[in-house]
Amino acid sequence: MAEIEALRLTDRVKNGLVRMIAEDGLQPGDKLPPSDRLCEQFSVSRTVVREAIASLKAEGRLRSLRGSGVYVSEPPKLTGGSSMFMEAPQDIGDVLDFMEFRMSVEIEAAGLAAERRTETNLLRMEQAMSQFARHLEDNTLATDADRSFHRAIADATNNTRFRLFVDEMGERLIPRRALGAGFSDEKDKSEFLDNIQGEHRRIFDAISDRQADEARAAMRHHLEGGRRRYREWSLAHER
Amino acid sequence: MAEIEALRLTDRVKNGLVRMIAEDGLQPGDKLPPSDRLCEQFSVSRTVVREAIASLKAEGRLRSLRGSGVYVSEPPKLTGGSSMFMEAPQDIGDVLDFMEFRMSVEIEAAGLAAERRTETNLLRMEQAMSQFARHLEDNTLATDADRSFHRAIADATNNTRFRLFVDEMGERLIPRRALGAGFSDEKDKSEFLDNIQGEHRRIFDAISDRQADEARAAMRHHLEGGRRRYREWSLAHER
DNA sequence: TTCTCCAAAGTTGTATGAAAGATTTTGCCA
């Protein structure tokens, strides 16, 4: 009879990792120390470290890239919304509708953010932008950074509903392909990503300068571009 | 460049395990084959099998007893939490936040409606407006008419998401009082309701004339007024 | 100088052998 499950090393390391992420203030997209380093830090073998990381990956808190490193990813945010109008889109037309709905929220969020943003809000946006630049080559990590940027704007509205909406939407509407996949030419892709960075910058500047209308216009332009690209992409790839 | 994340062996084994559990009809509490067996079955090393099991443990689908074996555990029950951001508002500040969030959606809905409305849409709006006028004396009926008007606008966007949102929001955010209750003077009240009719009329005209920006401005003004009145009312009645 | 290409170093993924801790089964003896 196993009254008390002896705490396995793997669990100890797992807890140590989440504590380490919290204490060191590691943001989504940041890199963890290499596994060898973690081995000596926790005084365990690599097997244990790897299993702990595998656990955290399964929980969606880490992401690993072969040959590169292990990265912190966006916190999982339990799904489970039941609202009909937040259902995951069913077909391409539905995705476009959803994107349009999203626009309505985020455009206004940008405007409110311009009126209410604090220095801390601006800092988070800047962090997200530089993170985006740092991970241009990796679609999933750039997607994380993109979400961080939009979430920082939602935060700046100082209205919880916007933040909650952006979080929940992220679970359902992530046209991951749209952030870099589907380009046959590498030059086209980097140009496209540069474009997005420019759009983010324009939104950021408007919010920083407290220009609400310009912030709305910039956000509208940004999201309209994404929606247009998705439509073109889906037209080209429909079967 | 990371075109397609090459599927790691661990993920393959993980999928294989869940498929195996399903196909063999393993119930919670049943024991899995020993890891050595799984290794040769999937033709991989123990490392891989162990990481796959670690993942499934993290997801709560397996649990392992040292020295005994690995067992299927109760399937994790889906957290049935509804969409946080659509929760019914808790306090006055929350109501104001929700109203602001609603504004973001309906402002854009008005703009889209102006671009896309059909004659039928306009007819529905007119019906709602005359219904509103006909029932000025009855708060609940006037509220119904008000909802019909906003829903007709959402319909005119030709985007299902807007219609679904307006419907669902109506369930949660009905400042019934704001539509007439709380007036000590009958004259103030009728004046207030005339005001609302005028705002509706302005929105309707803009949509009818396909003036998207004017429709947005009119809707913003309309909802901002409602929100301001609610705030004043709540300040006057706070305990 | 600046750009391109390539090799070396760094990092994760996979394989293998071994040993220790814990549980279950076996088999012997009374």
Next chain:
DNA sequence: TGGCAAAATCTTTCATACAACTTTGGAGAA
């Protein structure tokens, strides 16, 4: 038959090695 100890089984952990991939920095070319 009943009890008990050894054997077998299984998970956990450690250590090492190699493969696959990415990043980095420097040598050489334009």
